Amino acid sequence: MTTTQATAPVQGPDDGFHVFDTTLRDGAQREGINLTVADKLTIARHLDDFGVGFIEGGWPGANPRDTEFFARARAEIDFRHAKLVAFGATRRAGGTAAEDPQVRALLESGAPVITLVAKSHDRHVELALRTTLEENLEMVRDTVSHLVAAGRRVFVDCEHFFDGYRANAEYAKAVVRTAHEAGADVVILCDTNGGMLPAQITATVSTVLADTGARLGIHAQDDTGCAVANTLAAVDAGATHVQCTANGYGERVGNANLFPVVAALEIKYGRRVLPDGALAEMTRISHAIAEVVNLTPSTHQPYVGVSAFAHKAGLHASAIKVDPDLYQHIDPERVGNTMRMLVSDMAGRASIELKGKELGVDLGGDRALIARVVERVKERELAGYTYEAADASFELLLRAEAEGRARRYFRTESWRAIVEDRPDGTHANEATVKLWAKGERIVATAEGNGPVNALDRALRVALERFYPQLAKFELTDYKVRILEGTHGTESTTRVLISTTDGVREWNTVGVAPNVIAASWQALEDAITYGLLHAGVEPAE
Numbered sequence: 001m002t003t004t005q006a007t008a009p010v011q012g013p014d015d016g017f018h019v020f021d022t023t024l025r026d027g028a029q030r031e032g033i034n035l036t037v038a039d040k041l042t043i044a045r046h047l048d049d050f051g052v053g054f055i056e057g058g059w060p061g062a063n064p065r066d067t068e069f070f071a072r073a074r075a076e077i078d079f080r081h082a083k084l085v086a087f088g089a090t091r092r093a094g095g096t097a098a099e100d101p102q103v104r105a106l107l108e109s110g111a112p113v114i115t116l117v118a119k120s121h122d123r124h125v126e127l128a129l130r131t132t133l134e135e136n137l138e139m140v141r142d143t144v145s146h147l148v149a150a151g152r153r154v155f156v157d158c159e160h161f162f163d164g165y166r167a168n169a170e171y172a173k174a175v176v177r178t179a180h181e182a183g184a185d186v187v188i189l190c191d192t193n194g195g196m197l198p199a200q201i202t203a204t205v206s207t208v209l210a211d212t213g214a215r216l217g218i219h220a221q222d223d224t225g226c227a228v229a230n231t232l233a234a235v236d237a238g239a240t241h242v243q244c245t246a247n248g249y250g251e252r253v254g255n256a257n258l259f260p261v262v263a264a265l266e267i268k269y270g271r272r273v274l275p276d277g278a279l280a281e282m283t284r285i286s287h288a289i290a291e292v293v294n295l296t297p298s299t300h301q302p303y304v305g306v307s308a309f310a311h312k313a314g315l316h317a318s319a320i321k322v323d324p325d326l327y328q329h330i331d332p333e334r335v336g337n338t339m340r341m342l343v344s345d346m347a348g349r350a351s352i353e354l355k356g357k358e359l360g361v362d363l364g365g366d367r368a369l370i371a372r373v374v375e376r377v378k379e380r381e382l383a384g385y386t387y388e389a390a391d392a393s394f395e396l397l398l399r400a401e402a403e404g405r406a407r408r409y410f411r412t413e414s415w416r417a418i419v420e421d422r423p424d425g426t427h428a429n430e431a432t433v434k435l436w437a438k439g440e441r442i443v444a445t446a447e448g449n450g451p452v453n454a455l456d457r458a459l460r461v462a463l464e465r466f467y468p469q470l471a472k473f474e475l476t477d478y479k480v481r482i483l484e485g486t487h488g489t490e491s492t493t494r495v496l497i498s499t500t501d502g503v504r505e506w507n508t509v510g511v512a513p514n515v516i517a518a519s520w521q522a523l524e525d526a527i528t529y530g531l532l533h534a535g536v537e538p539a540e
Contacts, residue, residue, distance in 0.1 A: 016240065017240050017241070017265075017271060017273055018053050018054060018186065018217065018240065018241040018242065019051075019052045019053050019054070019242060019244070019258075019261075019262060019265075019273050019274070020052070020053065020054040020056065020085070020155075020217070020241060020242065020243045020244070021047050021052045021054065021055050021056065021082075021243075021244060021245065021246065021258055022056040022087075022219075022243055022244070022245055022255070023043060023047065023245040023246040023249060023258070023289070024040050024043060024044065024055065024056060024057050024058055024069070025056045025057065025058050025059065025066075025087050026056070026243075026245055026250050026251070026255055027245035027246060027249035027250050027255065028040075028058075028249070029250060029251040030249045030250055030251065030254065032295065033249060033293050033295070035292075035293065036065075037065055037068050037069050037072060039292050039293070040057065040058070040065075040069045040073075041069065041072060041073060041076060041077065042292050043246070043289055043292055043293075044057065044073060044077060044082075044084075045077060046246075046285050046288050046289055046292075047082060047246070047285075047289075048077070048079050048080055048081050048082045049080075049081075049278075049281065049285065050274070050278055050281060050282070050285045051081045051082075051274040051275040051278040052081065052082050052258070052274075053081070053082060053083065053273075054082060054083050054084075054085050054113060055079075055082045055083070055084055055085060056085040056086075056087050056115060057069050057070055057073060057084055057085065057086065057087075057111070058070070058086075058087060059086075059087045059088055060086050060088070060105050060106060060108070060109035060111075061088065061101065061102050061104075061105020061106065061108075061109075062088070062102065062105075067105070067109070070084070070086060070109040070110060070111060071110075074110050081275060083112055083113050083153075084111045084112065084113070085111055085113040085114065085115055085155070086106050086109040086111035086113070086114050086115070087114075087115045087117070088102055088103065088105070088106040088114065088115075088116060088117070089102060089116060089117050089118075090116050090117070090118050090136075090139040090140050090142075090143040090144075091103055091139050091142060091143045091146075092139075093129055093130070093131035093135050093136075093139060094131075094135070096142060096146075097142045097143040097145075097146035097147070098146055100143075103143060103146065103147070106147065106152075107147070107150055107152070111152075112152065112153060113152065113153045113154075113155065114147050114152045114153070114154050114155070115154075115155045115156070115157055115188075116140075116143055116144065116147075116154060116155070116156050116157065116184075117156075117157045117159050118136075118139070118140045118156050118157065118158055118159065118175060118179065119136055119159055119160070119175070120158035120159060120160060120161045120164045120165075120171075120172045120175040120176070120190075121159070121160040121161070121163055121164030121167060121168075121172070122164060122167060122168045122171045122172075123164075123167065124159070124160055124164070133171060136175070137174060137175065137178045140156065140175060140178050140179050140182065141178050141179075141181075141182045144156060144179055144182035144183055144184050145182045145183055148182070148183035148184075153185055154183060154184045154185060155184060155185060155186045155187075155188060155217070155241070156179040156184045156186070156187050156188065157188045157190050157219060158172070158175055158176060158179075158187060158188060158189055158190055159190050159192050160190065160192045160193065161176075161189040161190050161191070161192075162189065162190075162191050162195075162196050162200065162201070162204060163192070163193060163195070165204055165208075172208075173208055173211055173212055176189075176208060176212045176214050176216075177212045177213075177214065179214070180212060180213065180214035180215075184214075185215065186214075186215045186216070186217045186240075186241045187212075187214045187215070187216055187217070188216070188217035188218065188219050188241060188243060189204070189205060189208065189216060189217070189218055189219070189234070189239075190219040191218075191219065191220045191221055191227075191230060192219075192221060193221065193223065194220065194221030194222055194223025194224060194227065194252070194253070195223055195224060196220070196224070196226070196230055197224060197226055197230070198226060198229045198230055198232075198233035199233070201218070201220075201230045201233040201234050201237070202233045202234070202236060202237045203237075204237075205218070205233075205234045205237035205238060205239055206237040206238065209237065209238045209239075215240060215241070216234075216238065216239045216240070216241070217234075217239055217240070217241025217242065217243060218230070218231050218234035218235070218239045218241070218242055218243065218256075219243040219255075219256075220234075220243075220255070220256045221250065221251070221252065221253075221254070221255055221256075222248060222250070222252075222253050222254045222255060222256065222257075223252060223253055225253075227248070227254070227255060227256035227257070228256050228257055228260050228261055228264070230256070231244070231256040231261050232261065232264055232265075235265070235269070242256070242261055242265075243255075243256070244256045244257060244258035244261050244262075245257070245258060246258050246259070246285075246286065246289045247259070247286055247289060247290060247295075247297070247298065247301065248301075249293065249295075257301070257302075259282055259286050259301070259302070259303055259304050259335075260301075260302045260303055262274060262279070262282070263279070263282065263302075263303045263335055266279055267279075267330055267334065279334060279335060279336075280333070280334065280335065280336045281336055282303065282304055282335045282336050283303070283304040283335055283336035283337045284336055286301070286304040287304070303335045303337065304335060304336075304337060306337075308332070308337055356398060356402075359391065359394075359395045359398065361395065361398050361399060361402060363398075363402060369401060369402060372401055373397070373398060373401050376397060376401060377394075377397070380397075380511075383511060384483045384492050384494050384511040385494070385509055385511050386494065386496075386509060387509070389496055389507060389509070390496060390507045390508050390509035390525075391506065391507060392499075392506035392507055392508045392525060392526065392529040393507075393508045393509045393522075393525045393529075395529065396525055396528060396529060396532075407528055407532055407538045408528070408538055409437065409463075409466075409467065409527070409528055409531050409536065409538055410435045410436065410437040410462075410463060410466075411435065411436040411437075412433070412434075412435055412520075412524070413434040413435060413436060413441070414433075414434045415431065415432065415433045415434070415455060415458075415520060416431065416432045416433075417429070417430070417431045417451035417452075417454060417455055417516050418430045418431070418451075419451055428447065429447060429448050429449065429450050429451050429453065429454045430445065430446070430447050430448075430454055431445065431446055431447075431448065431451065431454035431455040431457070431458040432444070432445045432458060433445075433455070433458045433459055433462050435459075435462050435463070437462070437463060437466045438466055440466075442462045442463075443462075444458050444459075444461040444462035445458060445461075446458040446460075446461050451516055452478065452516065452519045452523075455516070455519065455520060455523060456475060456523055459523060459527065460473075463527070467531055467536060469501075469530070469531060469534045469536060470527065470530075470531075472501045472502055473499055473500070473501055473526070473527065473530050474499065474500055474501075474502075475497060475498070475499055475526070476498045476499065476500050476505065477496075477497070477498035478495070478496075478497055478498075478519075479495070479496040479497075480493060480494070480495055480515060480518075481493070481494045481495075481496075483511075491513075492511060492512070492513055493511070493512060493513070493514065493515045493518045494509065494510070494511045494518060495509065495510045495511075495515065495518040495519045495521075495522045496508070496509050496522065497509075497510075497519070497522040497523065497526055499526040499529075499530060501530055501534070504533070506526070506529050506530065506533075508522045508523075508525035508526045508529065509521075509522055509525070510522035510523075510524075510525070
C-alpha cells in the first residue's frame with residue numbers, strides 16, 4: 001500500500017525537539033484512574049519503549065506513592081530513550097530554595113530533570129500564593145538557579161499562562177524571562193484551563209518567543225476539544241517542546257493526546273521525534289497503557305482506534321478496492337493499525353469482496369455470489385442483526401453462501417432454561433440442552449449464575465467430550481440491546497457475545513423476540529466459529 005502523505009524525516013530525535021509525557025502525573029488526575037506504583041512502573045516502560053524523550057513521574061515529597069515510584073524506577077528500569085522527570089513547585093514565599101523541604105525532595109528523588117510549576121497569572125500570584133508579584137519572580141529565580149547549581153536540568157511550567165497573558169501580558173512575559181535567565185532549559189506555556197483556540201496560541205507563542213528569547217514549550221488541556229490542534233499551533237509558532245499524555249488522559253476532559261501529536265509531527269511535519277521503528281508500535285502502546293489504567297481503549301481515537309481505518313459505506317469500499325489511499329490519509333500500518341471493512345446494510349459488492357479477503361474467504365469475483373451475500377446481509381440487518389460488530393457471525397454467513405452449506409459441529413434438538421425464584425430471595429438457574437453430535441444424541445444439564453450462563457455450561461457439558469478444544473473457550477463480554485420499532489417486553493432483542501480462546505477474540509450476534517433465544521444463537525455461532533478456526537473438521 002502506498003500513500004501520498006508521507007514525507008521524508010528532516011531530523012532525528014535529539015535535544016532539538018522534546019516529546020515530554022506526563023501521563024504518570026497529569027494523566028493520572030483523570031476521573032476513574034488510580035495508579036499503583038506497579039502500574040506507574042509498567043506505563044513508564046511502555047513509554048520508554050515508544051521512545052518519548054521525557055517521562056514525568058509525579059511529585060516526590062508531596063505524595064508518598066510518587067516518592068516510592070522514583071526510588072523503584074531508578075533501581076528497576078534501565079531507560080533506553082527517556083529521561084525521568086520529577087515535578088514540583090517553586091519555593092514558598094518568604095523562604096529560600098536551599099531550605100525548602102519540597103525543593104529538597106525534588107533533589108532527593110534522583111531524577112536528572114525537574115519540572116517546576118510557577119505562577120504566571122498575576123491574580124493567581126496575589127490570590128492563591130498570597131504574595132507580591134516581585135516575590136513570585138524571586139521564587140522562580142531562586143528555585144531554578146538552586147536546582148541548576150545542584151546539577152539538575154530544569155523545565156518551568158508557567159501555569160495559567162495564556163489567561164495570565166490576556167490579563168497582564170508584561171507580567172506573564174516577565175515570569176518567562178526570569179525562568180530563562182535563571183537557567184531553565186525550557187519554559188512551558190500552559191493552557192491550564194484549556195480555553196484557548198489555535199489562532200490565539202499561535203499569536204501568543206510567536207510574540208513571547210520574540211520578546212523573551214526563551215526556548216518555549218506547550219502544555220494544552222482539551223476543554224475546547226483543541227488540545228492537539230493547539231499543541232501543533234504552538235509548534236508552528238516556534239515551540240520545540242510538547243507536553244502530552246497517553247490517550248489524552250487528564251483532569252476534566254483531558255490533555256493533548258500523545259499519539260496524534262507524535263503521528264502528526266512524524267508523518268505530517270516530517271519531523272523525526274521517535275527512534276527507528278517506534279511509530280509502528282503506537283497502536284500497541286496505546287492499547288497496552290489503556291489496559292494498565294483499566295479503561296477500554298477508545299475505538300474512535302485518531303490513528304490508533306480500531307475504527308480509525310474502518311470503512312462502512314459502499315462508495316468508500318468501491319474506491320478503496322481501486323486504491324486504499326483514496327479514502328485514507330495514511331497507510332494504517334505506519335502506526336501499527338490495520339484497515340477494516342465493516343459489513344452492514346450500507347454494504348455494496350466491493351465491501352463484501354474486500355471483507356471476504358480480510359477474513360480469508362476468496363469470493364473469486366463471483367458477482368452472483370457477492371450479490372446474494374449483499375442481499376442476505378441487508379435482509380438480516382433489517383431484522384435486527386449487526387455484522388459490523390460481529391465479524392465471526394458474518395464469516396459464518398459468508399462461508400455458508402460460498403460453500404452452499406452451513407458449517408455444523410452439532411445439531412440442536414431443543415434447549416430449555418429455567419429460573420427459579422426461591423422463598424429465601426435466592427435464585428436458581430438451570431438449563432437443559434438436547435443435541436446431536438457425530439451421530440450421537442446428547443442430553444446435558446447444568447446450573448449457572450444466570451440462564452445464559454447455565455445454557456453456555458450445558459452446551460459445553462454436552463460437547464466437550466467430542467470437542468476438547470471447548471475447554472479453552474471463555475465468554476468475555478455479553479451485551480443486550482432492545483431494538484427500536486417494538487415495545488416493552490414484546491420487543492425484539494439483539495445479543496452480542498465476545499468469546500476468546502486465550503489467543504484471539506471473536507464476536508457473534510443473535511436476534512430473537514426472546515433474550516434467551518437470541519443468546520442461544522450467539523452462543524451457537526461462537527462455538528462454531530471457534531472450532532472452525534481451531535482446525536476442527538465439521539461433523540456434518
